[in-house]
Amino acid sequence: MAFTIAFSGKGGVGKTTLCGLLIRYMVENDRYPILAVDADSNYNLNEVLGLEVETTLGEIREQMKKGEVPPGMTKDRFIDTKSEEALIETDKFDLLVMGRPEGPGCYCAANTLLTNFLTRLVGNYDYIVIDNEAGMEHISRLTTKDVDALIIVSDISKRGLQAAKRINELARSLHVVIGRGYLVLNNVEGELSDGVKKYIDDTGLEFLGCVMKDPKIQQYDMMGKPTFELPADSVAVKSAYEIFKRIV
Ligand SMILES: Nc1ncnc2c1ncn2[C@@H]1O[C@H](COP(=O)(O)OP(=O)(O)O)[C@@H](O)[C@H]1O
Numbered sequence: 001m002a003f004t005i006a007f008s009g010k011g012g013v014g015k016t017t018l019c020g021l022l023i024r025y026m027v028e029n030d031r032y033p034i035l036a037v038d039a040d041s042n043y044n045l046n047e048v049l050g051l052e053v054e055t056t057l058g059e060i061r062e063q064m065k066k067g068e069v070p071p072g073m074t075k076d077r078f079i080d081t082k083s084e085e086a087l088i089e090t091d092k093f094d095l096l097v098m099g100r101p102e103g104p105g106c107y108c109a110a111n112t113l114l115t116n117f118l119t120r121l122v123g124n125y126d127y128i129v130i131d132n133e134a135g136m137e138h139i140s141r142l143t144t145k146d147v148d149a150l151i152i153v154s155d156i157s158k159r160g161l162q163a164a165k166r167i168n169e170l171a172r173s174l175h176v177v178i179g180r181g182y183l184v185l186n187n188v189e190g191e192l193s194d195g196v197k198k199y200i201d202d203t204g205l206e207f208l209g210c211v212m213k214d215p216k217i218q219q220y221d222m223m224g225k226p227t228f229e230l231p232a233d234s235v236a237v238k239s240a241y242e243i244f245k246r247i248v
């Protein structure tokens with residue numbers, strides 16, 4: 001079974017950035033093939049990785065619900081063909097974008113077919129890395145699998161750390177087995193204060209360390225350059241790699 005790593009944390013703390021850097025770390029350290037899953041409805045992991053998205057599983061589900069299956073094609077065949085289009089392949093990792101969650105109405109047939117597709121797909125990889133929004137719906141959707149490592153990302157604010165604690169509690173109340181729960185602080189400048197250290201302890205999570213604030217990340221962002229291509233000696237890459245080697 002594939003080793004599964006999922007990111008969570010409140011919006012804007014750096015989940016997608018760190019997810020992209022983790023994938024790069026794994027590729028550079030022979031931890032592949034990887035299936036990267038963008039499980040944020042407002043997806044953008046592809047931008048961090050420098051990839052174009054053609055379609056998402058959410059769009060395929062909508063098309064099937066609306067009866068947009070071409071005449072003469074079975075629903076199974078439709079889902080298979082479309083899902084393959086949704087999988088963005090690269091040499092050492094592939095990216096699958098979940099897209100928007102389902103709206104009102106019955107998606108049972110589409111969901112069953114998509115679950116079958118995911119189950120088959122997941123078997124092709126040694127690692128799965130999931131960029132998750134704060135809610136954990138998609139994790140339970142991928143439930144044929146457990147999560148070996150849940151990385152909860154936070155900034156150094158009290159509210160961020162309290163959110164990290166709640167996300168950890170929520171994750172443990174789902175029908176997903178979570179192996180280890182880790183806390184990573186992102187966008188850190190200087191030393192951690194005693195106050196922050198206390199809130200870190202309070203989360204009950206294993207604290208792995210800090211990824212430092214890196215002006216290069218913002219520069220790349222502004223220029224539309226993928227974070228994936230940051231220079232190896234940049235502050236964020238170096239501090240993130242120190243953490244990743246303890247996870248995978
Ligand atoms: N270590 C860092 N240093 C500087 N900027 C960062 C750092 N990590 C993330 N950012 C920036 O913060 C913003 C939010 O990051 P993102 O990864 O999209 O967060 P999330 O996925 O949690 O919503 C982005 O503009 C990103 O470029």
Ligand SMILES: [Mg+2]
Binds near residue numbers: 017040
């Ligand atoms: Mg994100």
